[in-house]
Amino acid sequence: MSRSVKRGPPSTIVIKLGTSSIVHEETHQPLLSILSAVVETVISLRSHGHKVVLVSSGAIGVGLRTMDIPQRPKSLSKKQALAAIGQGRLIALWDNLFGQFDQRTAQVLLTRGDISDRTRYLNAVNTLNELLSMGVVPIVNENDTISVSEIKFGDNDTLSAITSSMIHADYLFLLTDVDGLYTSNPRKDPSAKKLDVVISVAAIRAQVSTSTLGSSLGTGGMETKLIAAEIATGAGVTTVIASSKQPSVIVDIIDYYAALKSTSVPTSGAVSPTAPQNLNQVDLDEVAASLSWPRPPHTVFKPALIPMRDLKAWTSHTLYPAGSVVIDSGAHAVLSRRESGGRLLPAGVLGVRGSFASGQAVRILVHRRTEGVPVEAKEVAQMPYSNVAATTPCTPVLEPGASVTASVTSLVPLSRSGSSASLSDDMISDSQTITDDEIPLIEKTDECEIWDCVEVGRGLANYNSAQISRVRGLNSARIAQLLGYADTEYVVENITIRMSA
Numbered sequence: 001m002s003r004s005v006k007r008g009p010p011s012t013i014v015i016k017l018g019t020s021s022i023v024h025e026e027t028h029q030p031l032l033s034i035l036s037a038v039v040e041t042v043i044s045l046r047s048h049g050h051k052v053v054l055v056s057s058g059a060i061g062v063g064l065r066t067m068d069i070p071q072r073p074k075s076l077s078k079k080q081a082l083a084a085i086g087q088g089r090l091i092a093l094w095d096n097l098f099g100q101f102d103q104r105t106a107q108v109l110l111t112r113g114d115i116s117d118r119t120r121y122l123n124a125v126n127t128l129n130e131l132l133s134m135g136v137v138p139i140v141n142e143n144d145t146i147s148v149s150e151i152k153f154g155d156n157d158t159l160s161a162i163t164s165s166m167i168h169a170d171y172l173f174l175l176t177d178v179d180g181l182y183t184s185n186p187r188k189d190p191s192a193k194k195l196d197v198v199i200s201v202a203a204i205r206a207q208v209s210t211s212t213l214g215s216s217l218g219t220g221g222m223e224t225k226l227i228a229a230e231i232a233t234g235a236g237v238t239t240v241i242a243s244s245k246q247p248s249v250i251v252d253i254i255d256y257y258a259a260l261k262s263t264s265v266p267t268s269g270a271v272s273p274t275a276p277q278n279l280n281q282v283d284l285d286e287v288a289a290s291l292s293w294p295r296p297p298h299t300v301f302k303p304a305l306i307p308m309r310d311l312k313a314w315t316s317h318t319l320y321p322a323g324s325v326v327i328d329s330g331a332h333a334v335l336s337r338r339e340s341g342g343r344l345l346p347a348g349v350l351g352v353r354g355s356f357a358s359g360q361a362v363r364i365l366v367h368r369r370t371e372g373v374p375v376e377a378k379e380v381a382q383m384p385y386s387n388v389a390a391t392t393p394c395t396p397v398l399e400p401g402a403s404v405t406a407s408v409t410s411l412v413p414l415s416r417s418g419s420s421a422s423l424s425d426d427m428i429s430d431s432q433t434i435t436d437d438e439i440p441l442i443e444k445t446d447e448c449e450i451w452d453c454v455e456v457g458r459g460l461a462n463y464n465s466a467q468i469s470r471v472r473g474l475n476s477a478r479i480a481q482l483l484g485y486a487d488t489e490y491v492v493e494n495i496t497i498r499m500s501a
């Protein structure tokens with residue numbers, strides 16, 4: 001942007017660069033011009049006082065080139081081996097490029113399993129913050145070598161969103177081979193239109209198709225970017241999808257929003273000290289019209305006005321749930337209200353699934369009637385969680401002794417139709433059989449009704465699975481009678497309910 005710029009306050013910025021921007025899709029040679037331009041952009045941002053974290057994919061891509069293997073293998077162990085081979089070279093490449101500007105870097109490799117433990121999570125947060133205050137650029141990737149589905153982020157879009165939530169970043173930039181979110185895949189549909197501003201990911205889902213993937217190297221295509229945007233904006237992080245072909249667009253975008261924020265409070269042309277800090281408070285269309293600057297190409301996702309508390313964000317997005325608590329629709333309605341405080345009383349519990357200990361994370365499943373609509377087609381909820389979208393047919397009525405198979409599709413994205421046909425081999429589908437004990441006891445009402453259980457949120461269990469099963473459906477006064485103690489009247493706390501579920 002070639003105008004005199006009144007810069008905004010220093011920000012914390014997470015930049016995620018996908019494989020398609022790091023290595024050539026066919027030759028797997030490193031895209032040095034992009035990498036160098038990213039480094040120059042990071043140096044420029046640092047010189048403006050910003051703190052920057054880089055989330056870099058590309059370990060497997062670099063490994064493919066090192067071993068002269070033409071295609072990304074299907075087997076997990078081969079991919080893990082290639083990541084181990086490529087990661088060293090990848091970090092050496094980054095360190096070399098940053099070294100030209102005397103910029104120090106640090107390698108941070110994470111798995112979801114690592115940060116599922118609250119203490120280890122806080123250690124990772126402290127390390128990242130310490131690195132940033134030392135003026136170092138942390139370069140984050142998933143520790144692919146040891147990641148299996150239970151402890152995997154699954155894709156670096158999600159990892160970057162969780163990283164930005166961990167360090168309370170102001171911005172998350174998802175740099176990729178397209179310059180924003182389109183109504184459908186612009187590689188396949190020439191009539192696809194770019195969206196400039198997204199206020200709510202849940203609200204725009206019906207307007208966009210993300211079911212087709214991009215390059216043969218990327219993981220998840222646009223769907224995982226939407227999930228990442230939902231996680232990051234929920235944590236108060238302004239999220240941007242922009243093209244990696246011109247990384248300096250990041251500087252333009254940050255300056256652009258600093259100008260919009262300062263313009264949004266009319267104070268006879270001066271930057272107001274009371275200019276809004278959260279982009280959510282700015283009517284972008286109105287203010288942009290009054291600003292004569294050209295809009296840099298990108299899609300912005302506005303951050304939540306009231307960000308999720310750190311503990312809730314951790315519970316919702318970081319923890320791998322050990323089991324599930326099935327609730328009725330009345331309890332779901334109560335939990336959807338802010339006044340509920342995200343706490344569940346036993347009266348609304350229909351049953352539990354899986355074995356979990358007190359203190360572990362659990363899925364909250366709501367049990368509801370689908371009125372004859374096939375479950376698989378209707379209810380593939382697009383959860384803002386990176387690794388599980390669960391929909392469980394419970395047809396028609398659950399009784400003790402019945403056997404039910406819960407189909408739990410791991411590693412979203414799922415296409416809107418629920419079909420996994422277009423998904424890459426990374427999106428593994430597991431099946432998990434629920435035993436008799438785990439089936440919620442539900443009154444038999446109508447043989448023709450079809451029931452399903454849909455994940456609507458996550459929380460932390462205050463009692464173990466057997467205990468919650470014993471007190472299900474009862475007044476909380478019965479907890480002490482039945483369990484011999486009652487630390488709390490709530491069976492699950494810190495519940496985050498997805499409002500669009």
Ligand SMILES: Nc1ncnc2c1ncn2[C@@H]1O[C@H](COP(=O)(O)OP(=O)(O)O)[C@@H](O)[C@H]1O
Pocket residue numbers: 017018019020021175176177178180181182183184185186187208209210211212213214215217218219220221222223
């Ligand atoms: N609605 C959409 N808008 C934009 N891109 C889309 C859309 N649906 C699918 N895509 C595809 O997503 C790709 C980007 O995802 P991906 O290949 O995983 O990139 P990365 O490696 O950068 O993470 C684009 O190249 C595009 O083909």
Ligand SMILES: N[C@@H](CCC(=O)OP(=O)(O)O)C(=O)O
Pocket residue numbers: 017018019020056057058059060061083141142144154155156157217218219220221
């Ligand atoms: N951790 C993997 C990248 C996984 C991933 O999400 O890739 P991408 O979709 O290209 O960002 C690697 O370094 O190869």
